[in-house]
Amino acid sequence: MIDLDETDRRLLRLLAEDGALSAGAAGRKIGLSQPAAWRRIRRLTKAGILKGRRIDLDLEKAGFGVTVFLGVKLATKGRVSLEDFERAVAAIPEVQAVHHVLGLYDYRLRVVARDISDFERVLRRRIMTLPGVGGVEANVLLSEERRPGPIG
Amino acid sequence: MIDLDETDRRLLRLLAEDGALSAGAAGRKIGLSQPAAWRRIRRLTKAGILKGRRIDLDLEKAGFGVTVFLGVKLATKGRVSLEDFERAVAAIPEVQAVHHVLGLYDYRLRVVARDISDFERVLRRRIMTLPGVGGVEANVLLSEERRPGPIG
DNA sequence: TTATTTTGTGAAATAATCATTCTCGATCTT
């Protein structure tokens, strides 16, 4: 863990708003020269705080209009069971994220589908057949808003 | 909605793996010239499928080691109530994402905190005091794995 | 106190890469 300067935090906040910003462009916005900003960003990257960049794609416009959050409770929770479940769930293309969690559920999945009937297919033929699944709870996504978070 | 070529999908898949890839670099990986790849990416961007780029930062290394998913059920669900809740929750810096969902809960929040006691503070003084909150369920994140998804 | 190291900065320079446009040829459609 590294301690962040106020300048570092401002850089991260800018990059969190627009990940396409270059080092120089981000620095310019806070009155920092190109090399200075670049050095800080490289430092943050080497420290592992900045893991990389990812694209933000609108799955709805790509034909996947349904996003569902699934809470999955396993029936048996041995170590083998967890690994089996994770391996099987990783093979489902419609699964966007797998969260191993502590609480009422064991896993939390983010699943996308073309429409509701397509989601039903995924749920019945993919999810419910996963090894060790006990109970499943579903939340259909209506709207989503990402917030910058405590640093960014 | 636009229909995607197999080449488009391969480009998106590459960009989903590494969002820092330039148009030319992505094209080169699938045997496409720089202008050809650039034109496709521009087309995808104009179509709204590619909404932009965002950074991927490791909040744990930045001192926020605890991530919790909260399921929130509202006590009263009028239109005004939803807007009040959304406005208030947007003012909490520890909230990373707000999902308006359909199902057992009304909202799903992704919250980060420095540690468990810090999370307790957020929960008691920020979340539980939100207007209209009926019930809250929490899932602590143990590990997370992002999957490419159906296209990317 | 002075001397010295450390740390972060800006300016200038570079070499590479990038986005962008143009032309031309191949392929496919009608």
Next chain:
DNA sequence: AAGATCGAGAATGATTATTTCACAAAATAA
């Protein structure tokens, strides 16, 4: 046969990442 579509290749400025150097402030040691 004519038109539309898509790609490669070359050429362009613009922007970028990256290095080097010198300087100022702050911390540390003498």
